[in-house]
Amino acid sequence: MAKVTRDDVARLAGTSTAVVSYVINNGPRPVAPATRERVLAAIKELGYRPDRVAQAMASRRTDLIGLIVPDTRQPFFAEMAHAVEQAAAERGKMVLVGNANYLDEREVHYLRAFLGMRVSGLILISQGPSEHAAAEIDAWDARVVLLHRRPDAIDDVAVMTDDVWGAQLATRHLLEHGHPYVAFLGGTEETPKSGDPVTDHVEGWRRAMLESGRSPEGYYFQSPYNRYDAYQVALKLLAGPERPPAIMCATDDQAIGVLRAARELRIDVPGELAVAGFDDVKEAALTDPPLTTVASDRQAMARAAVDLVLDDGLRVVGSRRERLRQFPSRLVVRRSCGCGG
Numbered sequence: 001m002a003k004v005t006r007d008d009v010a011r012l013a014g015t016s017t018a019v020v021s022y023v024i025n026n027g028p029r030p031v032a033p034a035t036r037e038r039v040l041a042a043i044k045e046l047g048y049r050p051d052r053v054a055q056a057m058a059s060r061r062t063d064l065i066g067l068i069v070p071d072t073r074q075p076f077f078a079e080m081a082h083a084v085e086q087a088a089a090e091r092g093k094m095v096l097v098g099n100a101n102y103l104d105e106r107e108v109h110y111l112r113a114f115l116g117m118r119v120s121g122l123i124l125i126s127q128g129p130s131e132h133a134a135a136e137i138d139a140w141d142a143r144v145v146l147l148h149r150r151p152d153a154i155d156d157v158a159v160m161t162d163d164v165w166g167a168q169l170a171t172r173h174l175l176e177h178g179h180p181y182v183a184f185l186g187g188t189e190e191t192p193k194s195g196d197p198v199t200d201h202v203e204g205w206r207r208a209m210l211e212s213g214r215s216p217e218g219y220y221f222q223s224p225y226n227r228y229d230a231y232q233v234a235l236k237l238l239a240g241p242e243r244p245p246a247i248m249c250a251t252d253d254q255a256i257g258v259l260r261a262a263r264e265l266r267i268d269v270p271g272e273l274a275v276a277g278f279d280d281v282k283e284a285a286l287t288d289p290p291l292t293t294v295a296s297d298r299q300a301m302a303r304a305a306v307d308l309v310l311d312d313g314l315r316v317v318g319s320r321r322e323r324l325r326q327f328p329s330r331l332v333v334r335r336s337c338g339c340g341g
Contacts, residue, residue: 166329167204
């Protein structure tokens with residue numbers, strides 16, 4: 001059977017190949033609804049399949065978006081990646097996902113691979129770009145959006161939440177239960193890197209402690225962000241002579257590890273230990289007890305990131321284009337903090 005071409009579609013629809021292209025690519029010129037219907041009907045009848053590789057070579061762009069995440073095993077990143085994929089599908093785009101595993105060389109590897117595939121743009125979740133990755137981006141003149149990360153440079157395009165306020169709300173709430181202090185379970189670095197969302201989590205915790213007249217010094221504990229390592233850290237911390245009365249965790253995954261350690265040590269939560277997390281992953285509502293946490297609108301953030309990476313989400317404010325979209329955080333109160341709801 002001979003391969004169906006764009007010329008065949010145009011002949012059957014009674015129009016030009018240019019109009020067929022406009023229908024397939026959703027532009028750049030508008031097509032009358034009746035003509036569009038004829039073209040779509042011809043495509044269906046003939047079983048025409050556009051040659052995406054040829055289109056990419058001609059336009060130097062594809063209908064692909066590259067997405068690089070630190071660790072797809074962590075629930076927050078998995079849920080955010082899913083939200084981005086849904087938002088991209090609404091725009092007729094597909095998503096390529098790369099798991100950097102917090103390694104700069106893996107990030108650069110995926111950047112090179114995705115840019116070589118002529119993706120329409122890149123979305124980086126909660127990370128970088130590292131120095132080497134930034135050089136790669138500059139060399140390709142790539143369009144990049146940082147998602148869930150504070151921008152490092154003035155020309156960065158970013159979508160983020162007000163994590164300082166979110167952590168401040170959660171810490172305040174724990175203190176309102178009468179605890180003498182709230183410990184913080186952060187990352188493996190005593191001082192997180194600039195732009196890392198956990199930097200804002202720490203700042204919010206510090207502000208809440210200081211505004212209540214308490215010093216945060218000595219109450220910051222390091223842990224990887226996943227539940228398995230956090231569980232090991234929590235076992236030692238909770239079995240020690242100075243067990244914290246309340247713990248604010250940088251991620252829900254860490255908080256889940258803390259809850260598991262407390263159960264193993266027969267420490268009642270929230271009777272003897274209050275716990276709060278950050279991210280409001282789906283599993284947070286199913287823990288025992290259900291986890292108090294800080295939530296954000298991941299679907300809205302994902303849509304904003306996709307809009308920005310496709311270059312139609314940059315709003316003009318005054319004489320400049322708005323490059324930062326910030327969404328609010330909200331406290332989700334469940335039982336792990338000591339509330340009955």
